[in-house]
Amino acid sequence: AAGRKLEAKDHVSLVVVCVPPDVTAKAVIQALRDFPAAVVTDVASVKSTVLTELQASDADRTRYVGSHPMAGREKGGTLAGRADLFVGRPWVIAIEEDTVSDSAQTVEQLALDLGSTPIRMSAQEHDHAVALISHTPQLISSLLAAQLASAEDKDLSLSGQGLRDTTRIAASDPRLWLQILSANSGELLPVLKSFEKDLEQVIESLEHVGTTGSLSKLGKVLEAGNLGISRLPGKHGSTNTSYAQVVVMIDDKPGELARLLTEIGAAGLNVEDLNLDHASGAQVGLVELSVLPTIEDKLVSTLRTNGWKLAG
Missing domain, CATH: 3.30.70.260 (ACT domain)
Structure with missing residues (x-):
């Protein structure tokens, strides 16, 4: 692994907590106590639960700033690491009303040093956003990939890039995602219910293909998908471009x-x-x-x- 063992003579100015979501808050609290002169941040995928636990503790929150680099892979472990993982990616800095400016700037500098683009938002705003753009895609990818488990080999032999693209993240660690999804269930459920409504519309349309207007309803769902994909940022955060x-x-x-x-x-x-x-x-x-x-x-x-x- 990179780096060296911490020694008593070392001055620690920043501690980055990278542990599973269900123990992140405890690790942050311990780091604030063990390193009284350091700013402490974490990279957990859900910010509100960590913040709530810290608020209920006696830890010095003036030195805590939650963060979340919006980058990752479906594989974990040291050997899956990449030096360019954070380059060009957004890095959320979770700012609250009582966040100390100097502490926030320390964490922002970490993001900049790793090539990321710092973006300030509250913990609640972050959790609301990732429910749609990260957590729901993970569930949908896993649900689709689960259909492949019992598929015929001859059917799978016809698969192409489209199926691989939509199921790639289904290879992620289920234990980690159980923690993430349960921690953000409050923000995730409204998105899933909206998805459920659209899926029911698709099923109903296909069940009544011969009925007047059924294909029109199905078409509206597909057109909405065109609109949604057009809103995703293009290269370097610019407007999405047709290639x-x-x-x-x-x-x-x-x-x-x-x-x-x-x-x-x-x-x-x-x-x-x-x-x-x-x-x-x-x-x-x-x-x-x-x-x-x-x-x-x-x-x-x-x-x-x-x-x-x-x-x-």
């Missing part, structure tokens, strides 16, 4: 992806995003390149000139 997609077939061997991207860069073209998938039953990779529509034709021409095979 053109170009799919390239590459041999599944070392160096091919690097060669593809190098040749695109040499042509002065910028790739906004990419997805990598593998063709079923073949040693071939499918690279979906997202680019601005204005350079799509030039990219296609460049790739074909360089001998790359395009799909579609």
Whole structure:
């Protein structure tokens, strides 16, 4: 692991508590007592429960500032760590009416040092937001992935990137998520009930496909999804942009992806995003390149000139 063992001569100015949610408050209280000159923060996924426990204790809350880096992976442990995990990601600094400015700035500086963008909001505002943008997606992903457990192998052999995208986070630790979901149940339930209402509308429409207006109701649900996805921030927090997609077939061997991207860069073209998938039953990779529509034709021409095979 990084770092070294704490020694008595060390001056501790900041303590970051990274423990499971159900023991976060106790660990924060202990850190405030053990390090009387240090600012203490935590990175728990739910902030209000920690704050409530601290308010009920005799701990010095002038040195506590809750926080939550909005970054993570479906895998845990030291070997799953990444140096760039926080780069470019929002880092919530939970500010309350009695938060001491110097303490908040200390935690904000930590976020900046790790390449994140500090965002100030209250613990309640944070919990309300993550119920929608983090906790509900986790549940939906897990529910969808659970349907795969009893699926036929021949059916699963047809799966592609869409299924992988929507079920990736279902690989997360169930024990951790039990704590997170139960701690934020008050904010999570209204979102789930709204989702339930939409799902019931979809089921009803499909049960009465031949009934006048049923497909119209289903269409409204799908259109609402278009509207919702359009509101997600794009690159660097800008307005979401529509990109053109170009799919390239590459041999599944070392160096091919690097060669593809190098040749695109040499042509002065910028790739906004990419997805990598593998063709079923073949040693071939499918690279979906997202680019601005204005350079799509030039990219296609460049790739074909360089001998790359395009799909579609």
